[in-house]
Amino acid sequence: MIVRQDFTQLPPKPFMLQVADPLVKTYVFLWDQKDETNKISMTWKDLTRYYNKNAFRTNMRKLNEHGLISYTESDNGISIEVTGWDECVEED
Numbered sequence: 458m459i460v461r462q463d464f465t466q467l468p469p470k471p472f473m474l475q476v477a478d479p480l481v482k483t484y485v486f487l488w489d490q491k492d493e494t495n496k497i498s499m500t501w502k503d504l505t506r507y508y509n510k511n512a513f514r515t516n517m518r519k520l521n522e523h524g525l526i527s528y529t530e531s532d533n534g535i536s537i538e539v540t541g542w543d544e545c546v547e548e549d
Contacts, residue, residue, distance in 0.1 A: 479512070479516060480516050480519055480520070483508070483513065483516040483517075483520065484516075484520060484525060484526075486507065486508075487520075487526065487537060487539055488539060491537075491539045495538055495539045495540070495541055496536070496537065496538050496539075497536070497537040497538075497539070498534065498535075498536045498537075499534050499535055499537075500533055500534040501533065501534050501535070503534070504534070504535065514530075517535070517537070524540060525539070525540050526538060526539050526540060527540070
């Protein structure tokens, strides 16, 4: 069961990203990039402006293992769907 908390006392997002590990940073990046249907589609060229391709793919596998995303790779890029919070709560 997820307990709702008041997060107004947390440090600002830029500070939190400084201290977050690479996996968390990748998830936050995806969350910020998603559209209204929780989907992201990027070419490898666009993605490498932000991340090393191999490191990003490793993080994608880890996030997928935890059920936070699903993704499909192609020669040209990657399509990602971020799992919504409601879907995570329903699984518990």
